[in-house]
Amino acid sequence: MSWKVKRFDELTTRELYSILQERTQVFVVEQECPYLEVDGKDLNSYHLYKEENGEVAAYARLLPRGVSYKEASIGRVFVKKENRGRGLAGELMTRSLNFIHGELxxxxxxxxxxxxxxxxxxxxxxxxxxxxxxxxxxxxxxxxLRK
Known part of the structure; x- marks a missing residue:
């Protein structure tokens, strides 16, 4: 399947649900860390993800400057447990940085x-x-990172 990058308002409700479900699975359940996962920053961010078999396999939240820091940022980076070890993390980071440097x-x-x-x-x-x-x-x- 393909990689997608979308603004918050471009995500379908199903895409948003899948992203939030997987982020919660990784950062709250897997890491046994109860915290406010939906922190309000999604609204002003880009969402880079890869779908496989109707599920989010890898994801990163791309934050323009001023959302978290005075610089642009990358956060909520994950590869779904079943997809680890396939090189998706490297591809995710390369695509994230290319978007931040090239598009933003x-x-x-x-x-x-x-x-x-x-x-x-x-x-x-x-x-x-x-x-x-x-x-x-x-x-x-x-x-x-300073380019």
């Missing part, structure tokens, strides 16, 4: 990453800009 014309991207993903994001040029800190009990770091 942004040269700086700031992310909040789980600490264990430091090397993964580092392979795309992100550099750590904070010490490790706990967010909802999970070790995180902030990272920046």
């Amino acid at each position: 014309g942004e040269s700086e991207v700031k992310i909040q990453a789980q600490e264990y993903l430091r090397k993964f994001y580092g392979s795309y040029g992100f550099r750590v800009v904070t010490e490790t800190y706990l967010d909802d009990g999970i070790p995180h770091i902030d990272m920046m």
Whole structure:
């Protein structure tokens, strides 16, 4: 199936439901981390995802500058458990950065990453800009990419 990128208002109710269902499965259930997953930022973001067999296989929320940080950002990044190990995470990040740089014309991207993903994001040029800190009990770091 194909990759899609849509503004919030372009998502069908079924697409939105599938995205929120999978995000909750990964970030709340899998990670055993109760938090407000629907945080109001979706309304002003782009939603990049790959559908396979009618389900969201991989997803990232692309936030224009000013939504989370003064820089553009990428968040809520996941590959559905059953689809991990197939290279989708790399394809997702490449497409996310291409969209932010190409379509949004942004040269700086700031992310909040789980600490264990430091090397993964580092392979795309992100550099750590904070010490490790706990967010909802999970070790995180902030990272920046300057093109």
